[in-house]
Amino acid sequence: MNVIVEVGYLIATFSFLGGLKFMSSPKKAKSGNLLAAVGMVIAGICTFIAVTSKTIPLLNLSIALIAIAIGGLLGKRMASKVQMTAMPQLVSLFNATGGACAMLLGIIEAAQIQTNATSMTIKILLLLGLTTGAIAATGSIVAYRKLAGKTKDNRKTIVVLGSRILLILMVVLPFLFFTNILPLNFEVFCYIMAVAALLYGILFVLPIGGADMPVVISLLNSITGIATAFAGFVYGNKAMIAGGIFVGAAGIILTLLMCKAMNRSLLKVLAGKFKNSTNTEDTEEQNIKSTSISEIAMQLSFASKIAIVPGYGLAVAQGQHLCGQLQKILETRGVEVDFIIHPVAGRMPGHMNVLLAEANIDYVHLKEMNETNDTMSHYDVVLIIGANDVVNPAAETKPDSPVYGMPIIKAYASKQVVVMKRGMSPGYAGVSNDLFGMDNCCLLFGDAKDSLQEIINQLKLI
């Protein structure tokens, strides 16, 4: 019986690996997801097989099964109802459930433990799993509320200070406890740590700005993974350890990628800080040319290759479907349309790709900036919708600019740039954009969605 279970966990581990591996191409990703899900089911079944050899109280078994059934159904319901723009919220909510599960696990296990019979290693692992789980749980809930626009950023000193004090406490207290300086029962100590970690999760996400959310979500995801791995050590369950580590690795890689794409260090993001911009009051007058819808429509219909650079502003205006329409119309006229997507466009890594895919845009046309930056001059028109900092040439030319060093989409290198903007307000980083003053750039003011709609209407007439 044991062999079957062990093999089952082995299969589950490999299916997780395979599932993640298949995520490297959009064609295979669907089967990858299925594979990982099958692995998960196998892991679940194995767990029940493993315990059938012992006598289990019927009550426990039925509660477990009912909980799985309700959780499964509710998850399916939530997943099928969500809007694609609300995807980051949902993912962080699910992340919170994973973290909370890890925390509860630690607490219950601690409540049952025979204080002296359990080795120190297990206790440390339990504590680690419990604290990481708790941080991920409340952190993700705050992130969820921020993404949904229910909580505002809070950079008050008390929040920042409080989170630092808690962090220090969470490092120091276990030392005191395990060296027997702190005369507490292990169970009580676990409760204290859990409360501290729950609070820390809240305080640590509160000061982080809305546009830094891709970093935070990836980081929290990674923390949940690590919590899972710790719990796996406690039970000596390899499927849990492996799964947890893979998730932890994925989260950390994405976190670092996002930080790199924003040109900010992880610590700065977490502190909610920007590079102290020398606030160069850009007094140099920008010679801004504005353009009209009909002119853009003309330019687009005579172009042979155009690119659209979408930013989060497009998603806010719900304009992605219009982008899809625009692409269809232009394609029937033999114009090639690419979408160039900056890594931090959207509220979670790769979010913009999903939104455009939802608008029925062929993923062959979804380009990363590295693919296109060298061939930017091939584009006749580059349409920038709701993006700002990611196309700011100051990142390459002005060492004193806060965005300096950030990888950008070299829109300025194309033949003609059209920026669709609400007003002249600067972007998220609060820097003025040199692109707007360039000779090959003109601006179209107004709501992105309305403008797109009118361009489409005009194109239909031409």
Next chain:
Amino acid sequence: MDFIQNNLELIYFVIFCVFIGIEIIANVPAILHTPLMSGANAISGVIMVGAVIMMLQIPPNNYLLLAAGGIAVFLGALNISGGFFVTGRMLKMFNTKNNKK
């Protein structure tokens, strides 16, 4: 030192997992980062396995712990099913006309 001696096999396992995980995930293109993340999120729901193991060990007369365990299993299951379904839904939208590529 004792710890390392007793858990050598596990330590090997962890190190391999870290490297394999990083290798595999570093190859995922930016276009699929959101599904990767929600898929990974679903995989972290494997914590439910631990919750079930624990659940079945709780003494059946300890109702408080049973309730907490039930919630833990429920949260884990929610994480798994929600994660996989939402990833599947997202991936379904990634389409291309030239299927040969």
